[in-house]
Amino acid sequence: MENEQQRQVYFLSNGTAITAETLGLSLLAQFPDHQFRIRTIPFVDTVEKARAIVEEIDRGGDASKQQPIVICTMADDDLMKIIKRCKALIIDPFHDFLPRLEKVLAAQHLHQPGQSHRIVNPSRYDSRIEAIDYAMQHDDGGKTANYDQADIILVGVSRSGKTPSCLYLALQFGIKAANYPITEEDMESDRLPSPVAPFRERLYGLTTDLDRLVSIREERRPGSRYASLDQCRYELRAVEKMFQLHAIQYINTTRMSVEEISARIIRDNDLQRVETH
Amino acid sequence: MENEQQRQVYFLSNGTAITAETLGLSLLAQFPDHQFRIRTIPFVDTVEKARAIVEEIDRGGDASKQQPIVICTMADDDLMKIIKRCKALIIDPFHDFLPRLEKVLAAQHLHQPGQSHRIVNPSRYDSRIEAIDYAMQHDDGGKTANYDQADIILVGVSRSGKTPSCLYLALQFGIKAANYPITEEDMESDRLPSPVAPFRERLYGLTTDLDRLVSIREERRPGSRYASLDQCRYELRAVEKMFQLHAIQYINTTRMSVEEISARIIRDNDLQRVETH
Numbered sequence: 261m262e263n264e265q266q267r268q269v270y271f272l273s274n275g276t277a278i279t280a281e282t283l284g285l286s287l288l289a290q291f292p293d294h295q296f297r298i299r300t301i302p303f304v305d306t307v308e309k310a311r312a313i314v315e316e317i318d319r320g321g322d323a324s325k326q327q328p329i330v331i332c333t334m335a336d337d338d339l340m341k342i343i344k345r346c347k348a349l350i351i352d353p354f355h356d357f358l359p360r361l362e363k364v365l366a367a368q369h370l371h372q373p374g375q376s377h378r379i380v381n382p383s384r385y386d387s388r389i390e391a392i393d394y395a396m397q398h399d400d401g402g403k404t405a406n407y408d409q410a411d412i413i414l415v416g417v418s419r420s421g422k423t424p425s426c427l428y429l430a431l432q433f434g435i436k437a438a439n440y441p442i443t444e445e446d447m448e449s450d451r452l453p454s455p456v457a458p459f460r461e462r463l464y465g466l467t468t469d470l471d472r473l474v475s476i477r478e479e480r481r482p483g484s485r486y487a488s489l490d491q492c493r494y495e496l497r498a499v500e501k502m503f504q505l506h507a508i509q510y511i512n513t514t515r516m517s518v519e520e521i522s523a524r525i526i527r528d529n530d531l532q533r534v535e536t537h
Numbered sequence: 538m539e540n541e542q543q544r545q546v547y548f549l550s551n552g553t554a555i556t557a558e559t560l561g562l563s564l565l566a567q568f569p570d571h572q573f574r575i576r577t578i579p580f581v582d583t584v585e586k587a588r589a590i591v592e593e594i595d596r597g598g599d600a601s602k603q604q605p606i607v608i609c610t611m612a613d614d615d616l617m618k619i620i621k622r623c624k625a626l627i628i629d630p631f632h633d634f635l636p637r638l639e640k641v642l643a644a645q646h647l648h649q650p651g652q653s654h655r656i657v658n659p660s661r662y663d664s665r666i667e668a669i670d671y672a673m674q675h676d677d678g679g680k681t682a683n684y685d686q687a688d689i690i691l692v693g694v695s696r697s698g699k700t701p702s703c704l705y706l707a708l709q710f711g712i713k714a715a716n717y718p719i720t721e722e723d724m725e726s727d728r729l730p731s732p733v734a735p736f737r738e739r740l741y742g743l744t745t746d747l748d749r750l751v752s753i754r755e756e757r758r759p760g761s762r763y764a765s766l767d768q769c770r771y772e773l774r775a776v777e778k779m780f781q782l783h784a785i786q787y788i789n790t791t792r793m794s795v796e797e798i799s800a801r802i803i804r805d806n807d808l809q810r811v812e813t814h
Contacts, residue, residue, distance in 0.1 A: 276800040279563040286556040287634055290646035302800045327641055333563055349641045351634050357564055364604055364626045369567035392701050424669050427704050523553040523579045
């Protein structure tokens, strides 16, 4: 019976709830056979809101006869006291971890909302916005004249994950990432495409499995030559040959999320992240 | 003395280390008077890597005479055993929280890498990529003919944070967000700009403080009319008047990060997030 019903899980915070959500999803991923019904509630920043949520949680728990799970990062002690009254399992990393940090740092923690998702350092924040602007302008082979400013230039066939990865690198890490699509014309030559040739050491290749590429392209342009098995096979072989010939590092992104692709690009190229939080 | 030196902090994981980093930054934000030197190490997925990191942590700790801090999410028990040997303060949310979840769920956790940043459900993942494509194509007033597909349309003056917010909504939550810049021509009329007028209920306004707008624009086009105090003041007043006249919800984004703007947009518009992890 237990598994037939989805277990209700809440991610709560007085702020954006990004931390509660990120931690919570990682924990829940350790129970792949369970179904969870997730509700993220950010900005629980008044006594009234906290009380209303406790009521909602308890009502849901009583109705489903399953104890709900609450993962929360409340930086306000008074609000946390209210949340604690609910009958859920409460996972509260601030409560468990801040005292240990206080001991090592010989300091008290704030006991009020921190600045983890607010703008602390405007110049760092501006460098993040600059990276986003850069990624937008240098997407899909745009503005190739500015590649000297790129931290990294992703290369690969159309629909191998270049654009999302560049945007994520910019948004999350303030990294200036351009991307250049290898065209059929480029593939006919043994040389690197001329816009990227001077920047060989900043190039990083993305490739993907043939069937995945066909299915993504098929959804985009059904029945086209662009989406055909032969065309996709030709392009993938040609770019992988190019990567190998010019000793360009590359990864197969088939089963990878944007987060994972980005983390690998940072590691493989030893890129410096700008602290954007 | 304690505070003169930066305390070394490590975010470790066998995966992307996004969870360790997100949680870690939230915890450290509770100690704003301390300086931290942060090193994120993802993909610690072999015994050799784990051993090398323990050695590095201990060497750094010995040299600085300050106990390092390690925040880690290792889903592999054997690797975690190795990490635990180091002389740092270890914050290990998996160790602390998974047993409590096991009890409530009456189930064992995986004891191996979960899928929290891998592709679990390809169709959900595709909807995220679709949202990114949508944001790219509908940035800055592009392709206004497709606004009927938008979950949300951000409006505001140039440089009020529309583009980063749209990209974040797409990447993080799979939400289709377009953005439309209010032009001077638009400001001269009491009507809503014609491309967005049919979608009033999907509009959401971003505005910002005058001095912040001037400084951002000044960096972009120094000495221009675009960046002048008078022009910025005129535009901000005109859009706020427009938002009020047409009962469009809006927020002042001056001190907000992209994460915070996005979380508020989701809450204020009751948007459905697509589970993208």
